[in-house]
Amino acid sequence: MPIVRPSANRRPVALWFGTLLLGFASATLGATDYPEPPGPWEGFPRSQPTTRYEADVGAKSDYAFGVTKAFAPYRDPDRAEADTLPDPLANPDFDSYNLIVIVNKRDDPYWGRAQTLRLYKRDIGLHYYWLISSGAKGYETAAGYFRPQHFSSRHWSSKYDAPMLWAVFFHGGMALHSSLDRESLRELGHAAASHGCVHVEDYRAEELFHLVGHSGYGPVDVIDRHSGRKTGRKALSYKTLIIVGPTSHWGQKRGDHAQPGRQEAAPVGKRIRLKGVPPEHR
DSSP states (O other), X not given: OOOOOOSSXXXXXXXXXXXXXXXXXXXXXXXHHSOOOSSOOTTSOOXXXXXXXXXXXXXXXXXXXXXXXXXXXXXXXXXXXXXXXXXXXXXXXXXXXXXXXXXXXXXXXXXXXXXXXXXXXXXXXXXXXXXXXXXXXXXXXXXXXXXXXXXXXXXXETTTTEEEEEEEEEETTEEEEEEOOHHHHXXXXXXXXXXXXXXXXXXXXXXXXXXXXXXXXXXXXXXXXXXXXXXEEEEEEESEXXXXXXXXXXXXXXXXXXXXXXOOOOOOOSOOOOOSOOOOOO
């Protein structure tokens, strides 16, 4: 909870100080019930989107990879669910990419379980399998093939006045970023509950931020957003491909008009809440 600040400079000092103490006490009580994740929050420096990971305040050249912790009640899904799904690293069109992130919005035979994220690393294969929450109805996360555009580890949405920690922007104001709202943590994997971004558990969002930043920077093959095929052009980019499905299957032969597998509705559960950290609309 942010500290309440006086609305006018003429407010008596005692009242101003009392308001600060009240805000601090409230924040402390809230932290007792729901320990806040470590990292920037109200009162900490905020970062602006930058095209280079190295220029962001949160960048670490010596980051220790290997996420082992999670904020309750989050738990990773069964990795066996993803083991038999198509491996994007086997597609020669993606040979210039070292990291491939697949976000799946809906249950689909080709793309797998709804509201999940698969991360593939060159020379390793399937590296992580996580639960996420994408955009709710009316705020759907754009589908297709994307590259990381901006980094902002301590981002703040000016539109919604809310935090977007460890944000990797990939399409306008849409980003992969931390989910700190407790209700959002409960909804990961069960409902599309964001305003367009992809919510990821905090420790995993931090890991992903650094994985993208360490994926290498240089020329990559430009992949058509809709077809998933090489366009014949090159671009300077971090060597990470972000795929949001269901969309066209990668590796489809030209002229093959087969559509992605039947899309089923996301699992029906409790009412979807538009809570959590929204995207930055710039």
